[in-house]
Amino acid sequence: MADKATAPIAKKKKTEITQHSYMRIDDYAWLKDDNWQQVIQTPEVLSKDIRKYLEAENAYLEECLSDTKPLQEILFNELRGRIKEDDSTVPEKDSDYFYYDRYEENQQYPIYCRYHKDFPDQEEILLNTNLAANNYKYFDIGDAGHSPNHKYFAYSADTKGSEFYTLYIIELATGKLLKDEISNIQSVFVWANDSRTLFYTTLDDNHRPDKVFRHILGEEISNDKIVYQEQDPGFFVSLDITESNNYILISAHDHVTSEIYTIDAHHPKQAAQCFSKRQTGVEYEVSERNGIFYIVTNKDGAEDYKIMQAYIKQSEQSHWQDAFTPPKGTLLRGIYVFKDFLIRSERINGLPRIVVVAFENDKFGKEHSIEFNEEAYELNIMGGYEFDTHMLRFSYTSMTTPTQIFDYEMSTRERKLMKQQEVPSGHQVDEYTTRRLFATAADDESIPISLLYKNTTALDGSAPMLLYAYGSYGSTMPASFSTNRFSLVDRGFIYAIAHVRGGMEKGYAWYKDGKLENKTNTFSDYISCAKYLITENYTCKGQIAAHGGSAGGMLVGAVLNMQPELFHAAIADVPFVDVLNTMSDANLPLTPPEWPEWGNPIKNESDYLNISQYSPYENITQQDYPHILVTAGLTDPRVTYWEPTKWVAKLRSLKTDNNTLVLKMNMGAGHAGASGRFDYLKEIALMYAFLLKVFDMTC
Numbered sequence: 001m002a003d004k005a006t007a008p009i010a011k012k013k014k015t016e017i018t019q020h021s022y023m024r025i026d027d028y029a030w031l032k033d034d035n036w037q038q039v040i041q042t043p044e045v046l047s048k049d050i051r052k053y054l055e056a057e058n059a060y061l062e063e064c065l066s067d068t069k070p071l072q073e074i075l076f077n078e079l080r081g082r083i084k085e086d087d088s089t090v091p092e093k094d095s096d097y098f099y100y101d102r103y104e105e106n107q108q109y110p111i112y113c114r115y116h117k118d119f120p121d122q123e124e125i126l127l128n129t130n131l132a133a134n135n136y137k138y139f140d141i142g143d144a145g146h147s148p149n150h151k152y153f154a155y156s157a158d159t160k161g162s163e164f165y166t167l168y169i170i171e172l173a174t175g176k177l178l179k180d181e182i183s184n185i186q187s188v189f190v191w192a193n194d195s196r197t198l199f200y201t202t203l204d205d206n207h208r209p210d211k212v213f214r215h216i217l218g219e220e221i222s223n224d225k226i227v228y229q230e231q232d233p234g235f236f237v238s239l240d241i242t243e244s245n246n247y248i249l250i251s252a253h254d255h256v257t258s259e260i261y262t263i264d265a266h267h268p269k270q271a272a273q274c275f276s277k278r279q280t281g282v283e284y285e286v287s288e289r290n291g292i293f294y295i296v297t298n299k300d301g302a303e304d305y306k307i308m309q310a311y312i313k314q315s316e317q318s319h320w321q322d323a324f325t326p327p328k329g330t331l332l333r334g335i336y337v338f339k340d341f342l343i344r345s346e347r348i349n350g351l352p353r354i355v356v357v358a359f360e361n362d363k364f365g366k367e368h369s370i371e372f373n374e375e376a377y378e379l380n381i382m383g384g385y386e387f388d389t390h391m392l393r394f395s396y397t398s399m400t401t402p403t404q405i406f407d408y409e410m411s412t413r414e415r416k417l418m419k420q421q422e423v424p425s426g427h428q429v430d431e432y433t434t435r436r437l438f439a440t441a442a443d444d445e446s447i448p449i450s451l452l453y454k455n456t457t458a459l460d461g462s463a464p465m466l467l468y469a470y471g472s473y474g475s476t477m478p479a480s481f482s483t484n485r486f487s488l489v490d491r492g493f494i495y496a497i498a499h500v501r502g503g504m505e506k507g508y509a510w511y512k513d514g515k516l517e518n519k520t521n522t523f524s525d526y527i528s529c530a531k532y533l534i535t536e537n538y539t540c541k542g543q544i545a546a547h548g549g550s551a552g553g554m555l556v557g558a559v560l561n562m563q564p565e566l567f568h569a570a571i572a573d574v575p576f577v578d579v580l581n582t583m584s585d586a587n588l589p590l591t592p593p594e595w596p597e598w599g600n601p602i603k604n605e606s607d608y609l610n611i612s613q614y615s616p617y618e619n620i621t622q623q624d625y626p627h628i629l630v631t632a633g634l635t636d637p638r639v640t641y642w643e644p645t646k647w648v649a650k651l652r653s654l655k656t657d658n659n660t661l662v663l664k665m666n667m668g669a670g671h672a673g674a675s676g677r678f679d680y681l682k683e684i685a686l687m688y689a690f691l692l693k694v695f696d697m698t699c
Contacts, residue, residue: 005063007661008056010649019584020605024618026581027653028646036640037205040162043634043667054634054645054665061662068689071698075487075685080678081425082483090393090405090418091115094385097150108676109133112144112153126153126172133676137668140675142187146172147195148245152217154198156187161670162635163187163207167200169217182221190239190248192268199227199248199263201237207589207637209237212250214268227272228252228261234592241265242288243337244387247312249286255473255596258283262312275315282317287337290362294342295320296335303508305332307344324364331507333476336381339388341410345381347476350436350448350505352379354394356410368413374398375436376450376479393418397481399434399452399495402427423483431455432489434479439498439525439532445513447525448499448506450479451538454489464568464695465494465539467530471502471522472551473597474511484684491697494538500525500555516599517610523558530566542568545691546626549573550639550671553630557616557647560625569627569694571687574636574671577616578643580608589637617643620650624657627694629687632663636670660694 012027031050033039039046046054065072088102096117101110109129115122126146133139136159143165144155153172156165167182167189186201186209196217201209212228215221228250230237235257240249242265250261250272259278264270275286275293284297295308299317307324326332326346333345333352342364344355354370370379377398382405384393390410397403402421408414435451457463466488470477477497485495499505502514502522514522526546533539544567548556553575560570576582584601585591599607612618628651632644648663655661664686666673674680692698 005060007060007652008053009652010053012653017581017584019601020608022608022612024580026646028649029581031645031649032640032642036642037207040207040635040637040640041160041164043160046634054641054667057645057648057663058665058667061664064660064662065686065690065693068686068693068698071692072682072685072689075688076682078425078487079484079681079684082423082427082486083677083681084422084424087422092384092393093117094146095150097146099146099385103677104130108678109139110141112155114146124172127155127170132157138675140672143189145189145191147191148193149195151195152178154189154191156185156189158187160635161633161666161668161672161675163637163670164203167198169198178217180215180217180221182215182224186238188239190241192248192263193245193265194268197268199239199250199268201239206233206587208233208593212237212239212272227263232592233586234595235259236593242286243383244288244339246288251285252278253283254593256281256283257596258285260284260286262286273312275312276310276317276320279317285334287335287342288312289337289339289342289359292362294323294335294337296332298508303512304328304330305508307332307335329507331504334381336383338390338392338410340390341392343381343392345379347505347507350476350499351377354379354381354392356392356408358410370394370408370415372396372398374401374434376434377401378478378480397421397478399450399479399481399485400429400432402481402483421481427483427486436479437532437536439529441501441521441528442524443521445501445525447501447529449529449533450477450497450499451494452485452489452496453494453538454492457489457492457494459537461534461537461540462543463492463494463539464543464545464697465496465533466545466547466691467496467498467526467533468547468552469498469500469522469526469529469555470548470550470552471498471500471514471526471555473502474504474508476504484681487688488691491692494533496529496533496538498526498529500529502551515597517606519598519610520558520614522555523562523614526555526559527563527566534566541566544568545695546570547573549575551576553577553639553644554579554616558614558619560628561616561619561621564623564625567626569629569691571629571631571691572644573631573673574633574639575616575630575644575647576639577647579615580611580618582640582643583607583611588640617647617650620647620654622654622656625651625655625659625661627660627690628662629660629690630663631666631673631683631687633666633670633673634668638671641665660690662690 013030015026015029085105091098091100099114112126140158142156153170165187169178189200210230213224215224235252248263252259260275261272287294308320309323331347336343342357357367358365382393392408405419437449439447553572556572557577601608
């Protein structure tokens with residue numbers, strides 16, 4: 001489909017790059033602002049020539065999709081109509097209070113609330129985010145939580161999408177903000193048990209979390225003490241607290257190695273203690289109960305992880321003792337520890353289950369599992385504030401079933417439905433079908449596919465299909481409910497998720513087979529899924545829309561270079577498509593920590609050649625490409641704005657078709673797009689309108 005609008009053509013400035021004696025030319029390197037660190041924090045300083053080009057791309061998108069404005073409005077109203085606007089979470093008990101957050105009609109952001117157990121009708125508003133967001137185009141709450149004594153409420157907020165957060169603290173008795181305002185932090189913070197001490201993480205000049213500070217309420221920020229500093233730029237630092245609330249946890253980690261430091265949450269001025277020194281390739285996470293630490297780890301070659309035990313005074317790996325090893329084919333996703341129970345979250349052949357294990361004299365006793373019967377579904381442990389409880393809260397959902405929140409009494413096995421996601425405009429579960437299929441990969445591996453379609457959709461190969469995938473970092477794509485998808489499914493689309501290698505749907509080996517030198521398995525798996533769905537008459541060649549975001553956007557870029565004829569359209573959200581150049585720039589925020597995932601092309605020639613083989617930007621050729629919509633964010637620190645911009649510019653200069661290619665650059669947001677719940681739906685409506693237009697389904 002040709003558009004009458006004239007596409008902007010980016011000028012070419014030849015830049016020669018030599019690595020390992022190989023020379024490549026990048027005509028669009030100039031689109032990376034020399035002052036990019038400041039641009040992420042202050043987008044107004046973007047150079048004029050780059051801004052002019054980005055604005056031209058946005059204007060071109062508006063012109064190309066101007067005829068879909070009425071459709072976008074219809075879609076937006078549909079999407080919004082499926083949201084219960086005056087919704088609230090299930091209250092969560094903590095001592096004498098119940099905490100929850102809720103939305104009000106026509107409001108974009110949540111309101112954080114609580115009530116006292118003796119006065120359930122007397123709501124206390126802790127924070128109305130809508131008021132806090134009043135003067136900002138973008139507003140994101142990174143973390144929010146009350147102090148253990150229930151007297152203070154802290155939250156972190158980002159007002160640019162750059163993921164530089166500011167920490168604020170409210171005194172609940174007066175509703176006033178304290179002077180303790182801390183800027184340029186990572187989103188997460190942790191309260192110590194004295195309710196006067198907070199721990200937070202700061203970001204270095206390259207946007208990497210590297211220092212943990214201790215702040216005492218009322219003291220000057222400049223006096224805050226560093227309790228941990230990471231020296232390796234390849235390691236990120238994060239904060240947490242054990243379920244028992246006894247230990248604050250500082251984790252330094254990359255994608256294959258971790259190291260944890262503990263601080264006694266009852267004595268927060270004590271120095272951080274290394275739990276167990278990092279050993280390359282060994283990952284671990286810890287929970288604590290009765291002075292015993294339960295460790296989820298891949299130590300000793302436990303590829304799908306296992307549980308080990310240790311004591312705080314004998315916490316080095318040489319003292320760890322095996323406690324539980326899952327049977328072959330079962331991935332241990334994680335654990336959650338209560339006073340009397342340990343919960344295992346597991347995945348078997350792509351499907352989740354929850355296992356409840358009773359403690360018997362500090363040993364694992366009887367256990368039972370929580371499972372459901374649909375072909376594809378998702379289960380998640382929701383945790384809670386209280387440690388000494390027999391109540392487990394978890395969520396269940398499938399691609400056809402709206403999310404259900406259950407409270408589960410672990411002793412009696414009584415299950416109580418606490419909340420059912422409502423779809424105000426209506427949703428009939430029995431009008432749709434969800435399937436779990438398996439495609440065969442090029443090397444005969446079996447690839448799971450989750451499928452959703454309306455029962456009236458013809459399964460004769462004529463249906464258009466949106467085929468989504470991610471396939472990186474071991475992230476498992478859930479077969480969960482999304483109201484947004486039905487705007488396509490109700491119009492005859494089949495929605496599919498390809499659970500390709502690079503995720504962990506089939507265990508850690510599934511992840512290993514889709515990273516580093518095996519990365520191309522991710523792309524060939526996706527193509528195998530597309531071909532299988534064509535063969536099985538769910539769709540046909542040239543009727544598929546490829547979709548992926550971030551590293552999934554890289555997948556989209558790679559498969560379009562490999563076999564563009566399979567696809568009629570593609571949506572690449574904030575796509576990581578300039579892989580070789582990004583992994584060759586050690587100053588970028590994510591580069592050193594990402595080398596274990598992609599390889600280090602600076603030091604390793606084989607990594608350079610491997611990435612060169614698939615990097616979407618380097619492998620664009622003169623051929624026909626499908627219709628493509630690309631989204632990006634100017635303040636995005638994860639996939640920096642110039643990656644998708646360069647990709648679009650090069651595609652436009654080389655592609656031989658007359659299909660639509662448009663870039664939507666969000667000039668006031670980052671990796672996650674618009675922050676308000678309704679503003680975000682406008683972006684979804686634009687994407688869907690693009691698809692319906694290029695599939696000629698706008699009527």
